[in-house]
Structures are given as C-alpha cells and as structure tokens.
Amino acid sequence: MTDQRRPSAGVARRSETSRRAVLTAAFELAAEVGYAKLSIEGIAARAGVGKQTIYRWWPSKGAVLFDAFLMFTTGEPGEGGGGEGGGESVEEAALPDTGDIEADLKTVMFATVDELNDPRYDRTMRALSIEIAHDADLAALYAERLNRPMRELKKRRLRAAQEAGQLAADLDLDVAVDLLWSPLLVRWLHREGPLTHEYAAALVETALGGMRP
Amino acid sequence: MTDQRRPSAGVARRSETSRRAVLTAAFELAAEVGYAKLSIEGIAARAGVGKQTIYRWWPSKGAVLFDAFLMFTTGEPGEGGGGEGGGESVEEAALPDTGDIEADLKTVMFATVDELNDPRYDRTMRALSIEIAHDADLAALYAERLNRPMRELKKRRLRAAQEAGQLAADLDLDVAVDLLWSPLLVRWLHREGPLTHEYAAALVETALGGMRP
Amino acid sequence: MTDQRRPSAGVARRSETSRRAVLTAAFELAAEVGYAKLSIEGIAARAGVGKQTIYRWWPSKGAVLFDAFLMFTTGEPGEGGGGEGGGESVEEAALPDTGDIEADLKTVMFATVDELNDPRYDRTMRALSIEIAHDADLAALYAERLNRPMRELKKRRLRAAQEAGQLAADLDLDVAVDLLWSPLLVRWLHREGPLTHEYAAALVETALGGMRP
Amino acid sequence: MTDQRRPSAGVARRSETSRRAVLTAAFELAAEVGYAKLSIEGIAARAGVGKQTIYRWWPSKGAVLFDAFLMFTTGEPGEGGGGEGGGESVEEAALPDTGDIEADLKTVMFATVDELNDPRYDRTMRALSIEIAHDADLAALYAERLNRPMRELKKRRLRAAQEAGQLAADLDLDVAVDLLWSPLLVRWLHREGPLTHEYAAALVETALGGMRP
DNA sequence: CCCTAAGCGAGACGGTACGTCCGGTCTTCCA
DNA sequence: TGGAAGACCGGACGTACCGTCTCGCTTAGGG
Numbered sequence: 001m002t003d004q005r006r007p008s009a010g011v012a013r014r015s016e017t018s019r020r021a022v023l024t025a026a027f028e029l030a031a032e033v034g035y036a037k038l039s040i041e042g043i044a045a046r047a048g049v050g051k052q053t054i055y056r057w058w059p060s061k062g063a064v065l066f067d068a069f070l071m072f073t074t075g076e077p078g079e080g081g082g083g084e085g086g087g088e089s090v091e092e093a094a095l096p097d098t099g100d101i102e103a104d105l106k107t108v109m110f111a112t113v114d115e116l117n118d119p120r121y122d123r124t125m126r127a128l129s130i131e132i133a134h135d136a137d138l139a140a141l142y143a144e145r146l147n148r149p150m151r152e153l154k155k156r157r158l159r160a161a162q163e164a165g166q167l168a169a170d171l172d173l174d175v176a177v178d179l180l181w182s183p184l185l186v187r188w189l190h191r192e193g194p195l196t197h198e199y200a201a202a203l204v205e206t207a208l209g210g211m212r213p
Numbered sequence: 214m215t216d217q218r219r220p221s222a223g224v225a226r227r228s229e230t231s232r233r234a235v236l237t238a239a240f241e242l243a244a245e246v247g248y249a250k251l252s253i254e255g256i257a258a259r260a261g262v263g264k265q266t267i268y269r270w271w272p273s274k275g276a277v278l279f280d281a282f283l284m285f286t287t288g289e290p291g292e293g294g295g296g297e298g299g300g301e302s303v304e305e306a307a308l309p310d311t312g313d314i315e316a317d318l319k320t321v322m323f324a325t326v327d328e329l330n331d332p333r334y335d336r337t338m339r340a341l342s343i344e345i346a347h348d349a350d351l352a353a354l355y356a357e358r359l360n361r362p363m364r365e366l367k368k369r370r371l372r373a374a375q376e377a378g379q380l381a382a383d384l385d386l387d388v389a390v391d392l393l394w395s396p397l398l399v400r401w402l403h404r405e406g407p408l409t410h411e412y413a414a415a416l417v418e419t420a421l422g423g424m425r426p
Numbered sequence: 427m428t429d430q431r432r433p434s435a436g437v438a439r440r441s442e443t444s445r446r447a448v449l450t451a452a453f454e455l456a457a458e459v460g461y462a463k464l465s466i467e468g469i470a471a472r473a474g475v476g477k478q479t480i481y482r483w484w485p486s487k488g489a490v491l492f493d494a495f496l497m498f499t500t501g502e503p504g505e506g507g508g509g510e511g512g513g514e515s516v517e518e519a520a521l522p523d524t525g526d527i528e529a530d531l532k533t534v535m536f537a538t539v540d541e542l543n544d545p546r547y548d549r550t551m552r553a554l555s556i557e558i559a560h561d562a563d564l565a566a567l568y569a570e571r572l573n574r575p576m577r578e579l580k581k582r583r584l585r586a587a588q589e590a591g592q593l594a595a596d597l598d599l600d601v602a603v604d605l606l607w608s609p610l611l612v613r614w615l616h617r618e619g620p621l622t623h624e625y626a627a628a629l630v631e632t633a634l635g636g637m638r639p
Numbered sequence: 640m641t642d643q644r645r646p647s648a649g650v651a652r653r654s655e656t657s658r659r660a661v662l663t664a665a666f667e668l669a670a671e672v673g674y675a676k677l678s679i680e681g682i683a684a685r686a687g688v689g690k691q692t693i694y695r696w697w698p699s700k701g702a703v704l705f706d707a708f709l710m711f712t713t714g715e716p717g718e719g720g721g722g723e724g725g726g727e728s729v730e731e732a733a734l735p736d737t738g739d740i741e742a743d744l745k746t747v748m749f750a751t752v753d754e755l756n757d758p759r760y761d762r763t764m765r766a767l768s769i770e771i772a773h774d775a776d777l778a779a780l781y782a783e784r785l786n787r788p789m790r791e792l793k794k795r796r797l798r799a800a801q802e803a804g805q806l807a808a809d810l811d812l813d814v815a816v817d818l819l820w821s822p823l824l825v826r827w828l829h830r831e832g833p834l835t836h837e838y839a840a841a842l843v844e845t846a847l848g849g850m851r852p
Numbered sequence: 853c854c855c856t857a858a859g860c861g862a863g864a865c866g867g868t869a870c871g872t873c874c875g876g877t878c879t880t881c882c883a
Numbered sequence: 884t885g886g887a888a889g890a891c892c893g894g895a896c897g898t899a900c901c902g903t904c905t906c907g908c909t910t911a912g913g914g
Contacts, residue, residue: 050887139404168426175415178396186395191352202388210423213381263866461773476861565830594852601841604822612821617778628814636849639807689892
C-alpha cells in the first residue's frame with residue numbers, strides 16, 4: 001500500500017498497535033454498518049486513533065479496507081512488502097482434489113456461495129467490491145494481492161484436471177475460471193437472484209459440458 | 214420510482230421540464246465526473262432546479278441516476294406516466310440472427326465490449342453499478358426495468374438457436390446468459406484485465422463448447 | 427394593511443371564513459410556539475388555507491400577526507379601512523378615574539404587569555414586538571392602530587388629573603406617558619429584571635414626584 | 640459564551656484568527672444588511688471560515704452578534720480567556736460630571752440619541768436587540784456583560800448628584816436610570832416618533848422635576 | 853339561470869439557509 | 884518524531900420555509 005518498513009536505518013517507528021487497531025476497526029465497522037456509513041472519522045474513533053494516523057499510512061478509505069480484508073483473510077501482514085512470513089497461508093492452501101473435477105468445483109463453489117450469503121462477510125466484501133469498482137489503484141492492488149493468489153489456486157486445480165484428461169488440453173484456464181466464478185459474483189453483487197447451491201451446480205455443469213447439444 | 218399522475222383529484226402536478234432537466238443533468242454529470250463527485254447538490258445546480266424537487270420525486274441519488282440511465286437508454290419514460298409509449302424500443306429490438314449462434318453472440322458481445330470501453334459510458338454505467346451494489350431497492354428496480362428486458366432479448370436469440378438444434382435442448386437459458394456476460398461485467402467492473410474482442414470471443418467459444426475435451 | 431373592499435364594481439369577494447381562520451391560527455401559534463417558530467407555512471396549514479391566500483391579503487408575516495392581535499384585542503375588524511364599526515371598543519374604553527391619579531396609575535400599570543407576565547400574552551406580544559422592531563411599515567401601522575388609541579386613553583386620564591391640578595399645567599403628556607410605561611416595556615422585552623407590582627409602583631411614585639429632593 | 644481555554648491537557652486550541660474574523664464579519668454584516676438578512680452562512684463566508692467553526696464556539700446567531708458587539712464596544716475580549724485584560728475600558732470610563740446633573744444627563748442622552756440615529760449603529764443594535772428579545776439566555780448575557788456596566792456608570796453619576804444634594808436621598812437609582820433611558824429605547828426600537836435632542840431634554844427635565852405641579 | 857372571473861385549497865417550483873457530518877490538512881502536546 | 888487529539892476550511896447532506904406559480908374547484912355576481 002504505502003512504503004514504510006524502512007527496517008532500521010533512519011528511524012521510522014510505526015505503531016503496530018495503531019495499525020492493527022485501525023484495521024480491526026475498519027473490518028468490524030464494514031461488517032456492521034456497511035459501505036455507505038463507513039467513514040474514516042468513524043474508523044479512527046473506533047480504533048482510538050487520530051485521523052492523521054490513518055491519512056499518514058493509507059492513501060484512501062478503500063486502501064484501509066483492503067488491508068483490513070487482507071489481514072483477516074490471508075494470514076496477517078497487511079501490506080508491507082517485506083513479508084514472506086504472511087502470505088504462506090494462501091500459497092500453501094489448495095483446492096480439494098478427489099480426482100473428480102466436477103465434484104471438486106461444486107464443493108468449492110458451494111463454499112463461496114455460503115460465504116457470500118453470510119451477512120457479515122457480505123457487507124465487508126460488498127464494501128470492498130464497491131471501493132474497487134471506483135478506484136483503479138485499489139483494483140490493481142486487489143487483483144495482485146487478493147485475486148491473483150486465489151485465481152492461481154483455482155487454475156492449479158484445473159490444470160491438474162487438464163493433465164488428467166478431464167478438461168480440454170487447449171482450454172484457457174483464465175477464461176475457465178471467469179466462466180465459473182463471475183456469474184456468482186455478478187448475481188451476488190447486483191442481487192440478480194438467489195445465490196443457491198443449485199445455481200452454482202448448474203453453472204459448473206453447463207460450463208463443463210458447454211451449451212451445445 | 215414514484216407513482217404520481219393522479220390525473221385530476223388533488224391538484225398540482227409534476228413538472229415534466231424539471232424532471233427531464235434533472236435526469237439530463239444527472240446523466241451528463243455522471244459521464245463527466247464519475248460516481249465519486251456526483252452530488253445531488255451538483256445535479257440540482259446543473260439542472261437549475263431546487264434540491265427539494267429532487268428529494269420530492271426520487272428516494273436516493275441512485276434512483277435519479279437509474280431514471281436518467283433509463284431515459285437515455287430505453288426510449289424515454291423514466292418512471293411515471295407515459296406508459297405504453299416508451300418501453301417499446303427495448304421490446305421491439307432484437308439481437309441479430311444470421312443463423313450462426315456463435316457469430317451472432319460474438320457480434321453482440323463485441324458491441325458490449327466497445328460500449329464498456331467508451332469512457333463516457335464507462336463512468337455512467339460504473340456509477341450506476343456502484344449504486345446498485347449498495348442499494349437493494351435500486352437493485353430490484355434495475356433487475357426489473359433494465360436487466361430483465363435485456364436478458365429477455367438475449368434469451369430469445371438463444372431460444373431460437375435452441376430450436377434450430379444449435380444449443381442443447383435442456384440448456385437453462387438464464388445460466389447460459391450469465392455464463393456469457395458475467396465474465397465481461399466482472400472484468401470491467403473490477404478492472405481485472407483488458408476488455409478485448411479476443412477475450413469476448415474466447416468466452417463465447419469456451420461457453421459454447423464447454424471445458425471438457 | 428391591504429386595500430380590498432371594492433364593494434361592487436368588478437367583483438372581489440374575499441372569504442371572511444379564511445380571514446378569520448388565518449388570524450386565529452396566527453394568534454394561537456404565536457402564543458404556543460413563539461416568534462422563532464412562527465411560519466407562514468405553519469399558519470396556512472393550521473388554518474386549513476392555501477399559502478397564497480395569506481400572501482394575497484397580507485404583505486408580511488408581521489402584518490398577519492398584527493391583524494390577529496388587533497382582532498383579538500380590540501373588537502374585531504382586523505384591517506379593512508371600512509370599519510368605523512369596530513374600533514369603538516377602544517374608543518369607548520377609559521382608564522379608571524377615582525380622582526387619585528397615583529392610585530389610578532398604579533391600578534392600570536399593575537394590570538399591564540400582570541398581562542406581560544402571562545405566558546400566552548408574553549409570547550404573542552413578544553412576537554409582535556419583534557416584528558415591529560424590524561419592519562418600519564409595521565411599526566407605523568402599530569403606532570397608528572394599536573399604540574395611538576392606547577396612548578390617547580392614557581393621556582385622557584392624565585389630562586383630567588392635570589385639569590384637577592394634580593399634575594403640572596405645562597406637563598407634556600406624551601413625555602409623561604413614555605416616562606411611565608417605557609421602563610415597563612424595556613424591562614419586559616429585554617428581561618432586565620422581574621416585572622413586579624413593586625417596580626411599577628416605584629415607577630409611578632418616582633415619575634410623579636420627580637428625582638429631585 | 641463558551642468556556643474553552645483548557646490551557647494544556649487535551650490539545651488543539653481555538654484559533655484566535657478565526658474568532659476575530661467571525662466577529663468582525665458578523666459586526667459588519669449586521670451593520671450592512673441588518674437583522675433580517677444576517678445568516679450564519681453569510682458570516683462564515685465573509686469571514687472565510689467553515690460554518691462548523693461558528694457552530695463549535697457559539698450556541699446561536701445571537702451569541703455571535705453579541706460577542707461581536709462586545710468586542711467592538713468594550714475593549715476586546717469577547718468571551719473567553721483574556722479576563723482582566725479587557726473589561727477595563729468600561730470600568731475606567733465615567734460619565735461627565737460638571738456638577739450640574741441636569742446638564743450632564745442631557746449631554747449623555749444627546750450622545751445616545753445621536754448614536755441611535757446613526758444608520759450603522761442602528762442596524763447593528765437593532766439586530767442585537769431583536770435577538771435579545773427572543774432569546775432569554777442571550778438576554779441574561781446581555782444584562783450581565785453589556786447592560787450592567789453601562790448602568791453602573793449611570794448610577795455612579797446619579798449617586799454623586801445624590802450626595803451633592805441634587806437628587807432625593809431616597810431615590811432608587813435603578814428606577815431613575817430606567818425612567819431616563821427606557822423611553823429613548825422604546826421610541827427608537829418601535830420607531831414611535833423622531834428621536835431628537837428636544838425629546839431627550841424633555842425626558843430629563845420631566846424626570847428630574849416630576850409630573851406634579 | 854347560465855357564464856365567467858375571482859378567490860380558494862393544494863401543493864410543486866426555484867431558492868436560501870439551516871444545523872450536521874465528513875474529508876483532508878494542520879497544529880499542539882505527550883511519550 | 885510518531886501518534887492522540889481535535890480545530891480548521893470546505894462542501895454535501897437532507898430539511899424547513901420563503902414567496903411565486905399553476906392547477907382544478909367553488910361561488911357569486913352581471914348578462
């Protein structure tokens with residue numbers, strides 16, 4: 001997000017306490033009140049922190065929210081590039097692989113559906129989504145730090161299936177991932193209909209088999 | 214949005230002039246400054262209208278934006294009144310049908326891609342999308358008045374292909390529509406990558422043929 | 427206030443019902459909510475009258491209040507010049523005359539004190555006073571229609587005392603009236619101290635006897 | 640008005656610059672446009688200050704006006720802080736004392752008359768008077784901070800005359816002050832007649848000599 | 853006895869100001 | 884020197900009234 005973490009050298013002593021207080025407050029407020037009423041003023045107050053402390057370390061409300069999300073989702077580190085110590089949880093994770101790609105995809109997508117149906121996660125994720133939608137910088141950050149690792153995981157599972165001959169050898173895995181997950185996201189974000197396991201299953205089946213007879 | 218048009222009875226009717234001025238101002242401002250700087254105060258000023266006139270007839274900034282979009286997209290009516298005079302443009306329209314479903318889908322999706330790449334349309338549509346994402350009422354309105362007609366059109370073309378034996382007889386057309394268009398929307402809204410004809414073509418081909426070998 | 431009453435000729439038929447409803451509403455609202463929250467909108471609503479009916483017949487909020495005061499204070503007529511039929515109540519009234527000017531003055535001033543201490547009268551009169559203080563036109567009207575008759579009454583009693591040799595022959599009665607009543611008004615309007623009979627009595631005694639030894 | 644000036648403790652202290660800008664703007668605007676068009680919005684704009692800065696430190700428009708009047712009338716301090724540094728100008732002042740109470744009173748009252756006839760002073764003072772008339776809190780403040788010192792000055796001169804045997808030994812000086820000045824105020828505020836030196840002279844003479852023969 | 857013009861209630865309109873909230877910046881003190 | 888505290892300017896929020904302006908309706912003349 002920002003630079004910081006000039007390890008020793010000059011001086012630089014960002015308060016870890018404040019950082020965590022801000023991110024925690026942001027995350028909780030997002031879950032409680034949603035995007036519309038989420039204010040930097042409110043975050044600072046809830047965190048017991050001066051507003052300047054937020055402005056000093058984050059460029060925008062979305063950036064705070066993003067870091068908060070990162071902290072509570074992946075291991076911890078939040079933002080500093082430093083950390084090979086934190087991202088591991090994502091790196092080490094893997095999608096289930098029972099050998100049956102259709103079943104495994106359904107398992108994962110059902111989990112996504114359940115998550116999006118949880119009000120707390122819904123509000124947080126919705127707030128983040130909205131920030132991303134109108135802040136290109138944040139979108140890039142999101143793509144790189146949150147979306148890319150997730151997409152890698154998905155592609156890894158698809159690649160395994162491909163190598164097992166269950167998917168077409170010339171399948172573009174990025175397109176495949178979009179084909180499966182995007183409809184879920186759109187239906188959720190724009191509330192175009194109920195987000196059910198049935199819908200997710202239909203997506204998997206249709207995407208796998210294709211629309212042709 | 215609102216009802217109005219109690220033809221006689223009470224009295225004092227809504228000013229059509231003001232209504233159009235507001236919607237025009239909203240549409241133009243959204244295209245010019247984007248969501249973040251779109252204010253009711255600004256719309257009122259640009260429209261030469263008292264703020265109360267906006268608050269009187271629309272429940273939220275998003276509702277104004279929605280009506281503006283509706284007015285400039287479909288024929289006219291916006292919300293009240295006209296009735297059977299306006300919705301026709303959408304109803305009467307139809308997707309191209311050359312007999313080749315793959316080619317026709319690409320044609321339509323290329324057009325969508327081009328639209329989303331146009332900065333003016335991008336800003337307007339993005340503003341509307343964001344409003345929809347955090348206003349369930351507006352989302353319902355959008356689903357009903359803007360999304361449903363478009364989806365009907367798409368499904369009509371798919372149904373024709375289905376009847377011609379080019380698509381599976383048991384294909385769920387709603388799922389099919391989502392499969393094709395959602396990835397476009399997500400990539401656009403979250404700026405996950407360049408929105409190109411190539412990408413759209415890949416989507417069509419993969420969705421039609423399926424991911425399996 | 428206004429002209430109206432072109433008896434026949436064109437047409438002109440002001441609704442007496444509305445006039446009274448407006449004045450009653452104004453008077454009651456002034457007594458209930460005081461000057462600060464007294465609005466033409468509120469008066470119209472309470473009177474069940476269109477705002478235009480007020481703007482048509484009165485030039486200002488103060489004018490309405492003035493007429494209301496006039497109607498509920500002196501007999502009735504309100505404003506139309508027509509009426510030699512209404513002012514009589516004031517004309518016919520007279521201050522008490524027991525032959526003892528000091529006692530009589532105290533009686534009258536005690537009554538004034540009591541009136542000003544009554545919350546309902548206080549609020550109404552205060553609202554009117556404030557309007558008068560920042561509207562020269564209204565001030566002129568007030569001086570002519572409400573203040574002058576009252577002053578005449580007072581001067582009449584003083585003149586009687588003067589003729590009876592109880593007051594100096596060369597006493598300027600207007601100055602005398604001011605000397606007696608103004609301190610009461612100022613103390614009341616600016617809340618400079620408690621408005622008591624004692625204070626009124628002291629005023630009368632000092633004014634009569636003078637400040638010299 | 641307000642307290643403030645917690646010298647150390649918390650932090651962030653009030654801007655003296657803003658305070659003076661607000662009071663200056665209020666004073667000038669009151670003199671220029673009068674009570675009716677005096678708005679907090681206007682004061683803030685003219686002072687180059689955020690509205691919140693006014694709302695933060697003053698409870699009402701009248702309070703601002705009062706402080707403005709205080710600052711431009713007595714030395715300076717306005718309300719908070721300074722303390723013993725400001726009130727002196729009034730304390731040290733004194734009414735003229737030539738030994739002739741009648742002449743001295745006329746001198747002072749002529750000055751008052753001239754002041755009230757000055758349009759700038761008239762508008763300012765009228766605005767303040769009106770605010771006082773409908774705000775009891777402000778009235779108390781006014782009585783204490785502006786009226787009391789002035790009254791003290793007047794009583795001091797009257798007391799000197801009393802000790803010199805020119806006034807009755809048992810004269811209530813407060814009543815005497817009211818007797819002399821209130822008629823001036825009422826005639827001015829309600830515009831009951833021309834405010835002339837003649838009128839003031841008549842007041843002094845009548846009050847001194849009494850109404851009796 | 854109808855016709856017509858007014859007054860009427862209702863209330864929308866373009867505006868101004870209200871008092872509040874928040875965004876970002878700046879300043880002061882403490883640790 | 885980073886951080887808490889919070890004042891500051893700016894500007895949008897949503898509300899309340901202002902004074903003006905249609906609307907249809909009602910009603911009282913004059914034809």
